Amino acid sequence: MTRIGAASATALAPGKARSASTLAIVFRVQEAHYALRCRNIVEVIPLVALRPVPQASPWLLGVFAYRGQLTPVIDLCGLIGGYACPKRLSSRIMLVRCTTGDGSAVVAGFLAEHVTEARRIGSDALPAGPLSAAAYLAETLLENGELLQIVDEHAILASLDNLAGVKRLLPGPETDEENRSPSQS
Amino acid sequence: MGRFANLRLSTKLFTLVGVFMAGFLTFAVLAWSTLDRVKVNGPLYHEIVLGKDLIADVLPPPAYIIESHLVAMQMAEETDRAAVQKLIETGRRLQREYEQRHAFWVAELPPGHLKDTMVVRSYNPAVEFFSIRDRQLIPAALAGNTEKARQIAHGPLHASYDEHRRAIDEVVRVASASHAVLERDAAGVVSRSSTWLMLIALGIVAASTWVAFLIVRSLVSRLQRSSVALMSTATQIAATSKEQQATVNNYTTSTTEIAAAVKEISATSQELQDTLQQVSDAASSAANLAESGRSGLAEMDGTMRELSGATSSISSKLSVIREKASDINLVVTTITKVADQTNLLSVNAAIEAEKAGEYGLGFLVVAREIRRLADQSAVATLDIEQMVRQMQGAVSTGVMEMDKFTEQVRTGVRAVGQVNAQLGQIIEQVQELSGRIDSLNEGMRSQSQGAAQISEAMTQLTDGARHTALSLKEFNSATEGLRDVVAGLRQELSHSSAN
Numbered sequence: 217m218t219r220i221g222a223a224s225a226t227a228l229a230p231g232k233a234r235s236a237s238t239l240a241i242v243f244r245v246q247e248a249h250y251a252l253r254c255r256n257i258v259e260v261i262p263l264v265a266l267r268p269v270p271q272a273s274p275w276l277l278g279v280f281a282y283r284g285q286l287t288p289v290i291d292l293c294g295l296i297g298g299y300a301c302p303k304r305l306s307s308r309i310m311l312v313r314c315t316t317g318d319g320s321a322v323v324a325g326f327l328a329e330h331v332t333e334a335r336r337i338g339s340d341a342l343p344a345g346p347l348s349a350a351a352y353l354a355e356t357l358l359e360n361g362e363l364l365q366i367v368d369e370h371a372i373l374a375s376l377d378n379l380a381g382v383k384r385l386l387p388g389p390e391t392d393e394e395n396r397s398p399s400q401s
Numbered sequence: 402m403g404r405f406a407n408l409r410l411s412t413k414l415f416t417l418v419g420v421f422m423a424g425f426l427t428f429a430v431l432a433w434s435t436l437d438r439v440k441v442n443g444p445l446y447h448e449i450v451l452g453k454d455l456i457a458d459v460l461p462p463p464a465y466i467i468e469s470h471l472v473a474m475q476m477a478e479e480t481d482r483a484a485v486q487k488l489i490e491t492g493r494r495l496q497r498e499y500e501q502r503h504a505f506w507v508a509e510l511p512p513g514h515l516k517d518t519m520v521v522r523s524y525n526p527a528v529e530f531f532s533i534r535d536r537q538l539i540p541a542a543l544a545g546n547t548e549k550a551r552q553i554a555h556g557p558l559h560a561s562y563d564e565h566r567r568a569i570d571e572v573v574r575v576a577s578a579s580h581a582v583l584e585r586d587a588a589g590v591v592s593r594s595s596t597w598l599m600l601i602a603l604g605i606v607a608a609s610t611w612v613a614f615l616i617v618r619s620l621v622s623r624l625q626r627s628s629v630a631l632m633s634t635a636t637q638i639a640a641t642s643k644e645q646q647a648t649v650n651n652y653t654t655s656t657t658e659i660a661a662a663v664k665e666i667s668a669t670s671q672e673l674q675d676t677l678q679q680v681s682d683a684a685s686s687a688a689n690l691a692e693s694g695r696s697g698l699a700e701m702d703g704t705m706r707e708l709s710g711a712t713s714s715i716s717s718k719l720s721v722i723r724e725k726a727s728d729i730n731l732v733v734t735t736i737t738k739v740a741d742q743t744n745l746l747s748v749n750a751a752i753e754a755e756k757a758g759e760y761g762l763g764f765l766v767v768a769r770e771i772r773r774l775a776d777q778s779a780v781a782t783l784d785i786e787q788m789v790r791q792m793q794g795a796v797s798t799g800v801m802e803m804d805k806f807t808e809q810v811r812t813g814v815r816a817v818g819q820v821n822a823q824l825g826q827i828i829e830q831v832q833e834l835s836g837r838i839d840s841l842n843e844g845m846r847s848q849s850q851g852a853a854q855i856s857e858a859m860t861q862l863t864d865g866a867r868h869t870a871l872s873l874k875e876f877n878s879a880t881e882g883l884r885d886v887v888a889g890l891r892q893e894l895s896h897s898s899a900n
Contacts, residue, residue, distance in 0.1 A: 239755040241748065254755050260748045262741075305741040332744050333772075334751035 237336045243328035246297040249364045258311040289325035306330050314369045411617045418613040422606050429602040441587035464502040465569050466527050469495045470562045473534050476542045477554035485542045496531050515575045523568035530561035625894045632887045639880040646873040653866040660859035667852035674845040681838040688831040695824045702817045709810045716803045726793045733786045740779040747772030
């Protein structure tokens, strides 16, 4: 933990120097490190009680009411690793505002393990490209000697278009993406 | 003798009959010749009769009173008194002799004409003669009256004498006639007896020959049958005796083996006796050991009970520690929760600061500090949690160990009790065993003696068997001899039956 704190301190120091660096929430699936850029993250909340969605995929854990809106929660452990996310204190839901394939903006929750750190990361990806065939695993970074894959939340939601359950849950299309963020914060 | 033994049985029998008959014939001839010599009118008879006749011719007959008559005549003529006296004495002696002979003839003669003539007709005149002589002649002669004496002698005295003489003549005539008749009869009897004797002798010879022949025939046939049976019996006896000999030999070896076995038994029982003595000693020492072990166990029992109590108190104290650890865990959980919330707050603060851009930079530092605090508290919590967990684990292990130990102690106490009881039983049994071993020892001793006696008896028995075997061997040879004899007999009998 001390090491993580020190790492984040060192990561923060060049972040100030390089404007290219962005803040990202780092989490783990199957001991591999992934990251979600803070650009669209609304809030990180602890695991709450979810209402299960009948006849849905196993990684669509359920829905809950977030500030008056039904918000679906997708299990990244289930989606990427194929296992149910263990219910620990460090297993947290990242609420992300994103646009679906038809251009509508929604807030969706992503559950993952070890969501404990906000880290400033560089934007230059490794030339090798993505390590997976999945579209939502956009780019791969080398951070302090360890591989970090950036998860694209839009791609995830786009790949979920064919899911009637999710689609129905999604609210209607909004005019402006930028207007939504200040209203939330 | 050897030549006689080789003769056939029938020949022997006939020889016996022949010898017997020869003896008998010799006897018969001797008897016949003796009879011929001593028969009436035979030579001996003639000699005897001649002797008697000679005596009768020479001596004056006492039953005839002729001499008395002569003495009376002399007395009548005699004048000398002394001579008269002498003649009187002679006459008296003659009278006594006559009376004796008369009494003899009265007793001896068979009744009839001869006896009448002899005893009555000749006696009465003689009695009269003696009476006349005594009453008339002797007084006259004594008186010297010769004349009167002469008259008396020639008168009545002579008359009596004559009468007596006539009766005597009659007697002689009658006796001679009867004599001739007797002689004739005797000759006839002798000749008839001789003839019968010859006939009987011949008949006896013929009959004995016939009977001997019959006896020989029946005897031979019976003997033949008997000899066949005897032969088979002898063969059987020989076989049986041989078997018996073999059996006795086996018996001898068996008895020898038995004797050896009995000797071994005796030795073994002796060893067993020694061993039993050792066992007895060991049993008594075991009893002593068990007794001391029992007292030791009693002490151990007390110690175990104390240990059990101590274990219980330790166990209860351990439970208290566990409760305390639970409390600590509760606190740690609370701290963890606080750390978690702090961490979450720092993450969200970082996000918000990022969103605030240049204005949020200061807040970002605060967020970072908060996060570091949360990390530190989380590390501390983790350390405490780990320690508490280790403590709880240790306490649980300790409680489990204590429980196990308590259980073991209880088992130990029970086991000690059982061992105590078993030791008591062992002591009891060993004490019983001691008595039994004594009796067993006694039995062993008597058995050893018995085995010795059996051994002795076996030796005697073996000697007896050896003697029996020898006897059987002798018996066997005797049976062989018997068989030979029977075979000879059969041969002989077959010869005789062929005849």
